[in-house]
Structures are given as C-alpha cells and as structure tokens.
Amino acid sequence: MGVLTLLRPGRNLWLFQLALIAAYTLLICWRLPEFLFHPFGPVLKNLAIAAIIIQLYAEETAS
Numbered sequence: 001m002g003v004l005t006l007l008r009p010g011r012n013l014w015l016f017q018l019a020l021i022a023a024y025t026l027l028i029c030w031r032l033p034e035f036l037f038h039p040f041g042p043v044l045k046n047l048a049i050a051a052i053i054i055q056l057y058a059e060e061t062a063s
Helices: 002-007 011-031 033-037 045-062
Strands: none
C-alpha cells in the first residue's frame, strides 16, 4: 500500500486504508484490550492517521 500511495493515490486507496485501519483496530481492541489504555497509545494513534486519510479523501473529491 505504501507503493500505491506513492504511485496511484486516490479515493479507492484512501477508503481501503480506512477499512484496513478500522479492521486491525477492532481486532486489537477485541484480542488485546490492554492496548486501549497503554501509555504509548498504540490504538489511539489510529484516530490521527484516520483523520489524515479522511482529509485526503475530502480533498480528492473536491478537486
């Protein structure tokens, strides 16, 4: 996905990335709930990344 982000960025890629983040976040919350309150925030960081991807999606549809 990193190569696709560099070579062919677009709406479909952003949606796929959001779905993947949501899937592994739910999996981590289900199987490793102690990470929800981890001091380094391994699950909480996904919110910031998702916000960036949503912004990319919004800008892509606007142009």
